Amino acid sequence: MSEMKMNYIFIEKETQDSISMCEQIAELLGVEDSKMKSGNLPTSGFICLQDVEVFYEISGKSGADQYFLELSTKARVNRAVIALQTLDDTIYQSPKQKYYTAIRVYDGISESYCKRLYPKYAEFERLLRALVSLIVTKAYGSAWQEETVPEEMMADLKKNARGNLPISETLEQMNLSTVEEYLFAEREVVYEEVVAGSGENASGKTGKITDFEQFSKEELCRLLEALRPTSLWERHFESLGSQKKWKEKIVGVHPVRNKVAHQKRISGAEYQQYRQLWKMLPD
Secondary structure, three states: OOOEEEEEEEEEOOOEOOEOHHHHHHHHHOOOOHHHHHOOOOEEEEEEEOOEEEEEEEEOOOOOOEEEEEEEEOOOHHHHHHHHHHHHHHHHHOHHHHHEEEEEEEEHHHHHHHHHHHHHHHHHHHHHHHHHHHHHHHHHHHHHHHHHOOHHHHHHHHHHHOOOOOHHHOOOOOOHHHHHHHHHOOEOOOHHHHHHHOOEOOOOOEOOOOOHHHOOHHHHHHHHHHHOOEOHHHHHOHHHOOHHHHHHHHHHHHHHHHHHHOOOOOOHHHHHHHHHHHHHOOO
16 A cells, blocks of 8 residues: 655744744644653654544754654545645644744645546547547648648747657647647638639629629628638537637646646645546537
């Protein structure tokens, strides 16, 4: 059974009467230990919290303004999180914070959340890239890279790839923000091509774009719509769902992506929120 741990540094800000920093830490944990009063460190032991046995060790030099606290438990993940989170809340919600500054050195709670969320995030990003690859290949064949990736974006991708970028690795080189821009950024159309394709109206007549009299109201509306800047999603992905819906969901993944990928702190509330996010993503 794996061990979950939390490590902290306590820096004394203000002396609390005759109570040492070690004794203040002990009070937070609900521990009474004569060793602390005598100044003999390190001191360690076990406390039982919500039927979970938590090991603690307080270390440091007697009389110093910095002390170290390690908490650990071998309980099952869910029970370990509850117990350690309770102690973490006590440390950061105690009115005694006026006497100390507590710094998390190692956050095992967030580590457990990241480990559980990462497979979901990884699956989402891989499936998204697979979906994009299938759609653009169907629309453009082997020319999809040239036809759909803006020059500036391609230059950045090649720069990050440090060399040539095979078509099979183009989407892999895009991070989530780049994929979002690739799919949803509006791009100007090639007006000449649109106009050339609109030269023949419903009556079979041909003419220049200046020959407005040859176009019916409906044809003019279609022409104006064709001239409107559009996104890649609007042109080729609308059958999968509205751009607005998909964009909202993909953008919503950004916070969890950044925190999970970089192993940042995730609270219990955020973890539950991110779990629900995967269920809300469009199929």
